[in-house]
Amino acid sequence: MAKVAIMSYIRRxxxxxxxxxxxxxxxxLLWSVAAMVTYDTxxxxxxxxxxxxxxxxxxxxxxxxxxxxxxxAVFLLMNNLFVYLFSPEYGVGLYGSRTVLLTIAGPYTIxxxxxxxxxxxxxxxxxxxxxxxxxxxxxxxxxFAASLAxxxxxxxxxxxxxxxxxxxPDVQRDFTNISQAQQARGIELSGKDKFWTRIKNxxxxxxxxxxxxxxxxxxxxxxMELRGFGKKAKRTxxxxxxxxxxxxxxxxxxxxxxxxxxxxxxxDGSRYYNPxxx
Amino acid sequence: xxSPIISFQDFGFQYTAQAEPTLYGINLDIYPGEKxxxxxxxxxxxxxxxxxxxxxxxxxYPGQSTxxxxxxxxxxxxxxxxxxxxxxGTVLQDTDGQFIGLTVGEDIAFALENExxxxxxxxLTVDEVxxxxxxxxxxxxxxxxxxxxxxxRVSLAGVMVDEVKVLLFDEPLANLDxxxxxxxxxxxxxxxxxxxxxxxxxxxxxEDVLWRSVDRIVLMHEGRIVxxxxxxxxxxxxxxxxxxxxxxxxxxxxxxxxxxxTPGMRPAHVNSLLLSDEQKEMVKTWYQSEARSQVTPxxxxxxxxxxxxxxxxxxxxxxxxxxxxxxxxxxxxxIVGRNGAGKSTLAKLVCGFELPVSxxxxxxxxxLANDTIRERAERIxxxxxxxxxxxxxxxxxxxxxxALLKTEMTEEERRERVEETLKIxxxxxxxKWPVSALSYGQKKRVTIASIxxxxxxxxxxxxxxxxxxxxHYTEIMEFLVELNRQGYTILMVTxxxxxxxxxxxxxxxxSEGKLLADTSAAHVLNSPSLVEKANLKETSLYTLSVSCGIxxxxxxTERFIGYERKExx
Numbered sequence: 001m002a003k004v005a006i007m008s009y010i011r012r013x014x015x016x017x018x019x020x021x022x023x024x025x026x027x028x029l030l031w032s033v034a035a036m037v038t039y040d041t042x043x044x045x046x047x048x049x050x051x052x053x054x055x056x057x058x059x060x061x062x063x064x065x066x067x068x069x070x071x072x073a074v075f076l077l078m079n080n081l082f083v084y085l086f087s088p089e090y091g092v093g094l095y096g097s098r099t100v101l102l103t104i105a106g107p108y109t110i111x112x113x114x115x116x117x118x119x120x121x122x123x124x125x126x127x128x129x130x131x132x133x134x135x136x137x138x139x140x141x142x143x144f145a146a147s148l149a150x151x152x153x154x155x156x157x158x159x160x161x162x163x164x165x166x167x168x169p170d171v172q173r174d175f176t177n178i179s180q181a182q183q184a185r186g187i188e189l190s191g192k193d194k195f196w197t198r199i200k201n202x203x204x205x206x207x208x209x210x211x212x213x214x215x216x217x218x219x220x221x222x223x224m225e226l227r228g229f230g231k232k233a234k235r236t237x238x239x240x241x242x243x244x245x246x247x248x249x250x251x252x253x254x255x256x257x258x259x260x261x262x263x264x265x266x267x268d269g270s271r272y273y274n275p276x277x278x
Numbered sequence: 279x280x281s282p283i284i285s286f287q288d289f290g291f292q293y294t295a296q297a298e299p300t301l302y303g304i305n306l307d308i309y310p311g312e313k314x315x316x317x318x319x320x321x322x323x324x325x326x327x328x329x330x331x332x333x334x335x336x337x338x339y340p341g342q343s344t345x346x347x348x349x350x351x352x353x354x355x356x357x358x359x360x361x362x363x364x365x366x367g368t369v370l371q372d373t374d375g376q377f378i379g380l381t382v383g384e385d386i387a388f389a390l391e392n393e394x395x396x397x398x399x400x401x402l403t404v405d406e407v408x409x410x411x412x413x414x415x416x417x418x419x420x421x422x423x424x425x426x427x428x429x430x431r432v433s434l435a436g437v438m439v440d441e442v443k444v445l446l447f448d449e450p451l452a453n454l455d456x457x458x459x460x461x462x463x464x465x466x467x468x469x470x471x472x473x474x475x476x477x478x479x480x481x482x483x484x485e486d487v488l489w490r491s492v493d494r495i496v497l498m499h500e501g502r503i504v505x506x507x508x509x510x511x512x513x514x515x516x517x518x519x520x521x522x523x524x525x526x527x528x529x530x531x532x533x534x535x536x537x538x539x540t541p542g543m544r545p546a547h548v549n550s551l552l553l554s555d556e557q558k559e560m561v562k563t564w565y566q567s568e569a570r571s572q573v574t575p576x577x578x579x580x581x582x583x584x585x586x587x588x589x590x591x592x593x594x595x596x597x598x599x600x601x602x603x604x605x606x607x608x609x610x611x612x613i614v615g616r617n618g619a620g621k622s623t624l625a626k627l628v629c630g631f632e633l634p635v636s637x638x639x640x641x642x643x644x645x646l647a648n649d650t651i652r653e654r655a656e657r658i659x660x661x662x663x664x665x666x667x668x669x670x671x672x673x674x675x676x677x678x679x680x681a682l683l684k685t686e687m688t689e690e691e692r693r694e695r696v697e698e699t700l701k702i703x704x705x706x707x708x709x710k711w712p713v714s715a716l717s718y719g720q721k722k723r724v725t726i727a728s729i730x731x732x733x734x735x736x737x738x739x740x741x742x743x744x745x746x747x748x749x750h751y752t753e754i755m756e757f758l759v760e761l762n763r764q765g766y767t768i769l770m771v772t773x774x775x776x777x778x779x780x781x782x783x784x785x786x787x788x789s790e791g792k793l794l795a796d797t798s799a800a801h802v803l804n805s806p807s808l809v810e811k812a813n814l815k816e817t818s819l820y821t822l823s824v825s826c827g828i829x830x831x832x833x834x835t836e837r838f839i840g841y842e843r844k845e846x847x
């Protein structure tokens with residue numbers, strides 16, 4: 001069967017892999033907050049360098065995550081486009097000056113300020129995406145539930161993530177089987193049919209798929225209850241790794257980064273680093 | 279005598295959603311260390327009994343119960359499903375569906391995690407239990423890397439971590455190939471010796487369970503217990519056959535030969551069976567008097583030819599390698615072999631769902647390489663194992679008509695074709711019914727009808743009788759025989775040795791992607807080396823004929839089948 005999984009765990013030996021899931025999750029969350037809060041270009045540039053460094057340390061190769069990165073780039077581009085279409089003068093208001101580079105039509109001009117705003121906005125995403133990717137690519141799926149529980153999320157929610165990971169391949173296999181059998185009866189999903197027919201055709205695959213998935217859910221929920229799931233307010237985890245010195249260091253680093261980030265960003269009373277009014 | 283671990287006292291149960299009770303007046307005591315087989319046909323209430331014992335009833339499936347049910351001395355109604363799970367460990371039928379963890383180790387540890395057991399202790403217990411069920415070398419493996427039998431071992435280990443007092447197996451053999459089923463029965467015995475738990479096996483495949491001895495057989499029919507006896511006694515009566523359970527083949531053979539089976543002959547197992555010289559002589563005489571069944575049909579013209587077919591899902595790893603065989607018009611063939619041997623892949627290649635790396639598939643001498651799935655489907659019909667995965671319309675008529683909507687046929691022509699097909703499949707009286715009102719076996723017919731409506735020349739069926747009791751098994755198979763008689767060529771992928779022996783003269787055996795044998799079914803099952811390589815199981819007829827001193831076990835088997843088919847008519 002063709003590998004449909006877009007993003008999955010990449011087993012490798014690296015410092016990033018060796019951290020516990022909880023550490024990686026905390027680091028990722030703090031890192032995201034840090035990037036979201038600041039519009040300070042200097043901070044963002046530093047974080048970008050940091051992002052790149054972590055990516056190198058993880059030993060994940062670029063081509064292994066190429067597809068997801070591409071996807072992120074497309075979304076980022078669209079995001080930029082819409083921001084520009086709806087408020088082409090946002091940067092001007094923000095930075096308090098107006099340096100017109102080019103006039104397109106009507107209200108749409110390109111100003112240096114607007115460009116700088118877009119640059120910062122893009123940087124924020126570029127800083128976060130690699131870290132988010134690494135969290136997924138370097139955390140053993142078995143550890144997800146435990147790491148969520150580690151930051152205080154209810155284990156029931158954590159475990160449903162784990163179950164989804166467990167059953168997605170099965171459902172994919174069901175889907176392949178069902179759609180092949182339906183194709184044999186003339187139900188095509190791709191190609192020449194009209195859009196509306198294709199929608200109707202996909203219902204022919206969805207009905208059996210939903211029914212068989214419901215069956216799976218009943219079986220697994222019975223199996224879980226029969227083995228005492230949900231009996232106690234807490235549970236332990238077979239795969240959870242012990243916190244080591246490097247975990248504490250990584251977490252400390254994350255806290256330091258966000259503290260420094262806040263400090264530099266709000267030093268002069270504004271989230272925005274403004275090179276225009278010197 | 280110590281007190282029973284499970285005690286049904288005049289117990290009855292009715293599901294909330296149903297109009298009639300499912301169980302009536304059940305009286306049954308099971309003692310610690312006992313091994314009990316609960317047998318019965320579909321709808322006999324045996325699965326409901328299992329759900330009562332593990333607490334799914336009343337905690338997951340509500341309903342009205344009467345009388346008393348005590349588990350470990352406690353009234354179930356006043357307990358909870360969690361408390362029950364400490365006493366009763368259940369291995370469910372669906373080996374794949376009940377696998378909860380992402381790896382073997384996690385799955386085994388699941389119950390311990392819920393108990394908040396410390397991680398170090400947990401690892402020790404998992405190691406110990408996994409060694410006991412012989413899965414300790416696979417702790418890091420994901421479920422899709424395991425065979426059905428291995429998954430079942432994991433499930434068993436997962437309930438054993440709790441040191442339960444009762445081990446409950448709900449149709450443990452349903453999803454396994456014959457050899458894996460045999461191993462399961464051996465494993466259950468080994469585990470019971472170590473743990474001294476009471477073992478309850480719910481199963482309708484009697485002969486396979488009796489591979490290792492059981493203390494008692496509880497026979498159920500329509501919600502009642504009709505027999506609760508030692509196997510030796512029950513096997514000598516006619517109760518089993520009367521209630522839709524197939525008795526072991528060797529006993530049927532003895533009865534055909536006129537031998538009266540008594541408990542003293544130790545009939546529970548073919549290897550323990552004691553036959554006097556006189557009785558052996560009776561078997562021999564019967565054998566010589568029967569004509570050998572006709573297994574060599576006149577060679578018809580070739581219909582489907584597979585030539586040097588090679589295929590792999592991943593590069594460099596072939597699922598099928600250099601497969602060569604020819605199917606003639608009007609044949610009925612079994613395709614057998616262990617799980618993952620490439621049987622289903624072969625079916626997919628023939629249907630065009632996958633494309634071969636090399637080799638050709640010819641239909642009536644024409645290469646199919648350039649035909650689409652749709653074009654092939656007009657001549658080769660494929661019926662999946664699980665009808666619920668095929669049926670996509672709520673009404674029977676619409677479901678059967680579906681494939682015709684894409685053709686050039688007029689409405690009138692379509693109506694005629696659907697009516698005709700429904701008649702062939704015995705579904706005409708139900709033509710206006712919704713699919714949901716049908717039984718599993720009837721749904722299976724609907725799926726066959728929905729394929730037959732295109733009038734294919736070949737039907738390929740994946741496990742046509744999986745999970746069916748003897749009655750429904752016979753019903754489906756007789757239907758297929760009838761289709762075969764009408765000229766349809768039929769290929770079946772199966773694990774069922776009885777099916778292969780009784781219904782298909784020819785068998786194609788796969789092992790690890792290679793075609794191992796292409797010969798008569800009786801020959802396959804009477805050849806120990808083939809049986810072993812393909813993970814099959816020799817029939818008890820083979821053992822019986824050897825112990826009676828018959829030189830040609832294959833001929834004996836063929837005669838038995840011939841006699842049986844004659845009797846059936």
